[in-house]
Amino acid sequence: MSILEGLLDEFKDKAKNVYGTASKMTGEVVDMGKVRYQIKQTQWEIDKTYTKLGAIVYESRKGAENLEDVITLAIAEIDAYNEKLEDLENRLRTYKKVSKCPACGKENDVDFSFCARCGTALAQKEQEPTQAPREATEEGSAQ
C-alpha cells in the first residue's frame, strides 16, 4: 500500500519532469553525442516504466485495490517519454541530414525524393541552415 502510494507520487513528479525537459530542449542547441545519449536514456526510462506498469497491474489484479489512477499516470509517463524520444530522433536526423521514410522507417538522405528501400515518395523538408553551411554557388538561387 505505502509502496504504491510512493509510486503514485513518483509518477506525478516524473510526469512533470518529462514534460519540463521536453519543452526546455526545444530550440536548444545540443551536439549529436548528447542527443544520442539522451535517446538511450529515454529508451531506458521507457523500459523502466513498462516494468513498473507491469508491477502495478499485477498488484491491481491480485488485490482488491483500484489502481486506475496509478496506471493512468504510468501510461501518461510512457507517452511523454515516447514524445520526447520522437523529438530527439528527429533532432538526430536533422544532424545526420537524413529523413525517415513514413512507410518503412528507413533513413534516407534528405535530398532523396524517394525511399531507397521501398520507393515511397518522401516529403521534402525546407533546408534549415545548420552548423555546416554549404558553399555558395553561382547558380545557387536559380529558381
Ligand SMILES: [Zn+2]
Ligand atoms: Zn521506405
